[in-house]
Amino acid sequence: MDVRQFVRLGRKIVAVGRNYRAHAAELGNTVPEQPMVFLKPTSSYVTQGRPIVIPPRVTELHHEVELGVVIGKEGRDIPKSSALSHVAGYALALDMTARNLQNEAKKKGHPWSVAKGYDTFCPVSDFIDRDQLDWSSCTLWLKVDGQEKQRGSTSNMIFPIPDLLAFISSIFTLEPGDLILTGTPEGVGPVVPGQTITAGLDDFLEMTFPVVGPR
Ligand SMILES: CC(=O)CC(=O)C(=O)O
C-alpha cells in the first residue's frame, strides 16, 4: 500500500482536535475529557506538486501539522490492546484551518466542516509503512518560508493512538484507507499567498507545499 492507494481508497478523514495541551492553551481552549472528533472530506486531500489554495472567504488560513494514521484493517469497537494491528502505516498531514470561519462557527455553536473542509485543506505526505516509524515519540515540525513555526513530539499527545482508535471505532467503523489526523502541537499560525510550507517528521521525511490565492 502506498499514498496513492490511501488517497484513492480513503473513505474518511477523521480528525482529532485539542490533543496537545500546549495547543489547546495557545487558542484559549479547554482540554477535552474524551477525544474531540470531526470529519474532513476526502476532496480536501492534496499531494506534493500541487498548491494549497486559499479560498475567497478565508481571511486567516492556519497551518496545523499532524501525524496521520492510515488504517489497514476494518474494525468496529476496537479494544485499545489490539488497536495497533489495524494500522497499515502513517503519513504526515496538515489540517489546514480557516481560523476566521472556525472562530465564527465556535461563537455560533456551528460545526467546523466549512472551516476545515475546503479543497486542498488536507495536504499529505507519502505513505510511511508502520515498521518505519515509532509513532509514540517522533517529532513533528513545520516551517513557513524556512522559519520554524511548529515543533512537537507525539509523546505529548493527550490521547495516544490506541486510545484514539478505540474511541473513534466506537462511533465509526474504521476501514482500510481511512486517515486519522491525531491533532496538532503548539505554534499554529497564518499563511498567505506566495509563502511555502515545509513540514517534516524528525529528519526522516519532509514535504513542501506552496500557498496560493483564490483561483
Ligand atoms: C482548534 C482546532 O482546530 C483543533 C485541531 O484541529 C487540533 O488539531 O487541535
Ligand SMILES: [Mg+2]
Ligand atoms: Mg487539527
